[in-house]
Amino acid sequence: MTLKTRLLGLTSVLTVAATIFTASPAMAATIETGHLDVFDVDYNAANNTLTLDLRTYEPDNDDLSPAGTVLRVVPAATATIPSGTAWQCLGPAGTSMYVAPQTLVSDRLYAGWNTTDVPAAQGPVKLELTGWSGPPGSRFALYTTAGFPATPSFKLNTNPATGCPVSVWPGGIASGTHAHGNWAFSTAGTYTLTFRATALNGAGATSGAVTYTFQAG
Template sequence: MRLVHRTLALVAAATATVLGLTATPAAAATIETGHLDVLDVDYTAGALTLDIRSYSPANDDLSPAGTTLRLRSTSAIAVPSGSAWNCLGAAGATVYVAPQAENPNLIWPGWNTEDVPAAQGPVRMELVGVSSVPAGGRFALYTTNSFGTPTFRLNSNSAAGCPISVWPGNIGAGGHAHGNWAFSALGTYTLSFRATANGGAGVASPTVNYTVQVG
């Protein structure tokens, strides 16, 4: 069972529903395991928003503010050899990865545009910044194909040819997928994202900060 401490927030949300008020996304203290759409893009009444969608114990939207995503140190892997992996780190170096395939002992983060109408797509996803990082800390989001070859979607690595601040090709509306969320050092990271409809030409979400604790 996923570790989610959000009792007070859920009570507040339930109370707001009973009173007929508009409930805001609940806030969880820490999440260590389970299925999460970390970049959950919603389009409602002409506004684009970013939050976290959880699936257990119920389908729920969580506010990134006050929510910490913890990636356990057991997620450590060694960077594979080969030039395709250069932007993840030096071959053999340790990185901590929340994997593309579900591991019940780790968070399983993805992205979700199911609530974005086709007319508002595709979604431009931007990594606005990575701050409050440990020494040597870098973040990368990449997918792998059936041959294990990586495609980097976002990357804070400053090495030549590595930085990616805008998701190449954008994210199609009405989709839901997972990738590998990689961190180069133990510690706490603040990741800042912004989503924009119509491939960057439409309405934009506010910049939203996410906290990830590695280790």
């Protein structure tokens, strides 16, 4: 074998090795079914901060960064806005929205929140929607329902109509909470929502701004 042949062979090996070991840009993980907590709030006593991330339960119980994660409300997950003044801040009666529901449905996102790792001395947790973007004219709302007939309690709402916007969770989220709600998006498309969690007692621990990505439709 000539020196030239050996060098060409070595070049080929190095090229293949570079191809194998060069890292590709990470693809965003998309979650569209199953139980997760969108707001997983934990307290770090060592540096007096809150962490705000995602918590998954299926298939693993694990924390997950919102960065690089897309939460999808599938096209079939739609609901019609009821009539009545209690619902007017959700949008015009009779129109439909994409909704990840408060109750478990097998082929839907079952999204909630938890503050189970926040000590009572630090709570409740102030949860703020500090910024958002979505398709032109779109709206986002997070609400719970109770009673019969069901009535909504809005926790967050971007509807600009008079009396409708809610950017700070009313009363905060009590320590030790694990609950679920309805995550509603008026229009198909991508939404980016930025939140901040702050402990209302103690030394005012905060998470800083954390951005989530939702895909409706």
